[in-house]
Amino acid sequence: MTDMPTYRIAPSILSADFARLGEEVRNVVAAGADIIHFDVMDNHYVPNLTIGPLVCEAIRPHVQVPIDVHLMVKPVDRIIPDFAKAGANIISFHPETSEHVDRTLQLIHDNGCKAGLVFNPATPLHYLEHVMDKLDLVLIMSVNPGFGGQSFIPEALRKIAAVRKLIDASGRDIMLEVDGGIKADNIAQAAQAGADTFVAGSAIFGKTDYKAVIDAMRKELAKA
Ligand code: DX5
Ligand code: ZN
Secondary structure, eight states, X not given: OOOOOOOEEEEBGXXXXXXXXXXXXXXXXXXXXXXXXXXXXXXXXXXXXXXXXXXXXXXXXXXXXXXXXXXXXXSOGGGHHHHHHTTOSEEEEOGGGOSOHHHHHHHHHHTTOEEEXXXXXXXXXXXXXXXXXXXXXXXXXXXXXXXSSOXXXXXXXXXXXXXXXXXXXXXXXXXXXXXXXXXXXXXXXHHHHTOOEEEESHHHHTSSOHHHHHHHHHHHHHHO
16 A cells, blocks of 8 residues: 655635735635745736735744745746745745756755745746756646636646656655646546645635635545
8 A cells, every 4th residue: 555645735825815814824724724825926927916025924923834935036036035034935936037947946945945946837847857856846837827717727737747757766755736727626636647735726715615625625635
């Protein structure tokens, strides 16, 4: 019998009520969230503008769980120390936003955070080849970045499976996260492909009963 993978649910606060964000993150953690996913968009690398280190710092005292900062920002390096100071635990970025991917991964570690690389639907996986030893997380986008509430792109499943093989071959403890269009009715497919960490924004914050959604997701994961 193989060990049950550890599955983590990471609600994206992109779909939360920003006027009462402290309460929102407390409620979603009380409902069973393992991680808070924090989407940073710059209206340059992606066509939307969201939140920065000040908001990360503001929610930090409200929750004990890790804050997973997903940077969609170009250039990316300048803002990394600010997020580390603001209480981020994991910082991930898109390889297209850095002139020197290896250096940016090192910068995240030097600032005391776990480091992740993010792959858009059309971004090839070759960026992984020489940096596996510096990664704590790989994030596969199952939508094009910039907005919540988009539909899951099924090709992401093949990419997740390919990354799962690379992670297993590396023997390292690297989280495999999927982001975009995840709901209770497709989360098991993503888990079967090899994901262990699931971002969900609109599926959770778009409903009134966060616990009911997270419970339904865990029930599906138990079947995967
Ligand atoms: C998209 C963001 C996602 C987004 C997911 O650029 O990275 O984290 O919030 O939202 P849903 O779950 O609604 O697709
Ligand atoms: Zn995200």
